[in-house]
Amino acid sequence: MRFFRSSRAGVDPISGEQARAAEEDVRRTVSATERTRRGWFGRMSGVFSRSSIDDELWDELEEILLGADTGLATAEHILNQLRERASAGQLRDPDAVKQALKELLVDLLKGQESHGGKLWSASAGADPPPPPAIILVVGVNGVGKTTSIAKLAHKYVQDGARVMLAAGDTFRAAAIDQLREWGARVGAEVIAQGPNSDPGAVTFDALTAADARGADVLIIDTAGRLHTKFNLMEELRKLRRVIERKYPDAPHEVLLVLDATTGQNGLAQARTFAGIIGVTSILLTKLDGTSKGGIVFAVTDELGIPVRFVGTGETVDDLAPFVPEDFVDALFAE
Numbered sequence: 001m002r003f004f005r006s007s008r009a010g011v012d013p014i015s016g017e018q019a020r021a022a023e024e025d026v027r028r029t030v031s032a033t034e035r036t037r038r039g040w041f042g043r044m045s046g047v048f049s050r051s052s053i054d055d056e057l058w059d060e061l062e063e064i065l066l067g068a069d070t071g072l073a074t075a076e077h078i079l080n081q082l083r084e085r086a087s088a089g090q091l092r093d094p095d096a097v098k099q100a101l102k103e104l105l106v107d108l109l110k111g112q113e114s115h116g117g118k119l120w121s122a123s124a125g126a127d128p129p130p131p132p133a134i135i136l137v138v139g140v141n142g143v144g145k146t147t148s149i150a151k152l153a154h155k156y157v158q159d160g161a162r163v164m165l166a167a168g169d170t171f172r173a174a175a176i177d178q179l180r181e182w183g184a185r186v187g188a189e190v191i192a193q194g195p196n197s198d199p200g201a202v203t204f205d206a207l208t209a210a211d212a213r214g215a216d217v218l219i220i221d222t223a224g225r226l227h228t229k230f231n232l233m234e235e236l237r238k239l240r241r242v243i244e245r246k247y248p249d250a251p252h253e254v255l256l257v258l259d260a261t262t263g264q265n266g267l268a269q270a271r272t273f274a275g276i277i278g279v280t281s282i283l284l285t286k287l288d289g290t291s292k293g294g295i296v297f298a299v300t301d302e303l304g305i306p307v308r309f310v311g312t313g314e315t316v317d318d319l320a321p322f323v324p325e326d327f328v329d330a331l332f333a334e
């Protein structure tokens with residue numbers, strides 16, 4: 001299984017088809033960051049076209065970073081490092097600041113790469129877990145969990161994996177149908193029970209089925225829940241225990257889906273979900289619909305959770321692996 005290796009992840013594509021897939025992923029990322037780039041990083045060129053490094057440059061840079069929702073702590077963190085290097089005489093002109101900023105942003109994102117769950121670590125060369133690989137998908141209402149599960153399943157199926165989906169969102173009847181429809185479209189079997197059934201029971205069934213039928217990947221959908229609702233968050237803990245009882249090593253990934261358009265609130269969501277059930281990676285949706293893509297930096301810098309995927313639109317192909325260099329390059333593209 002490819003686990004979405006990209007050429008930039010340090011693994012050379014071994015076939016022309018994979019090379020083309022990696023190129024297509026970059027194209028999606030560039031296209032999805034269009035608004036963020038125009039909205040504020042676009043203003044960067046103005047900042048760096050001045051003739052020397054002065055106070056206004058730092059002020060404008062701070063304003064731009066904050067405007068893109070990097071958050072205050074992360075903006076300060078970045079600016080302090082740049083300022084220090086400028087005072088030490090390492091950055092002589094605005095263009096040098098720009099290059100240093102790009103490098104810093106990439107480093108910041110790459111610093112967390114190894115902190116992901118077992119599954120994405122597999123793409124970095126570590127041994128993948130024995131199948132079934134179990135991915136628990138969580139997040140607040142409407143962020144794009146179910147659609148993203150379909151996109152992920154589609155990628156895995158394309159990679160030749162046998163994929164199963166568990167309809168753990170039993171709260172709404174429509175949610176079960178939605179997952180069934182996606183499953184049929186992407187070629188993944190869906191394990192479901194009736195509306196209002198116990199998500200723990202559905203998950204248990206799905207684990208048994210995945211085992212019995214030799215699934216490579218099991219992705220578990222869950223109901224959207226506000227991170228501030230204690231009972232619903234407790235339910236997730238219970239779900240996790242159901243999984244751990246059958247597979248002590250699992251879930252191999254707890255994927256938190258965040259909606260990029262919610263900006264800083266996403267940070268609060270990530271903090272709570274991480275505290276309650278542990279989050280190994282983030283999938284950031286709707287990057288195509290926001291000028292606030294800077295949330296990527298805040299989440300990585302402040303919470304140390306790596307972003308693994310970005311949602312770049314509403315079709316099943318609109319998912320790209322998150323590659324720090326490609327993302328930063330896309331932000332600074334002229």
Ligand SMILES: Nc1nc2c(ncn2[C@@H]2O[C@H](COP(=O)(O)OP(=O)(O)OP(=O)(O)O)[C@@H](O)[C@H]2O)c(=O)[nH]1
Nearest residue numbers: 141142143144145146147224285286311312313314
């Ligand atoms: N533009 C865009 N829309 C997206 C993306 N991901 C999801 N959506 C849309 O977001 C809406 C909600 O998606 P769902 O997958 O149903 O969200 P959910 O988190 O499962 O929602 P609940 O189960 O109700 O909590 C749908 O209209 C999706 O098409 C994306 O990357 N870009």
Ligand SMILES: [Mg+2]
Nearest residue numbers: 145146169175
């Ligand atoms: Mg859903």
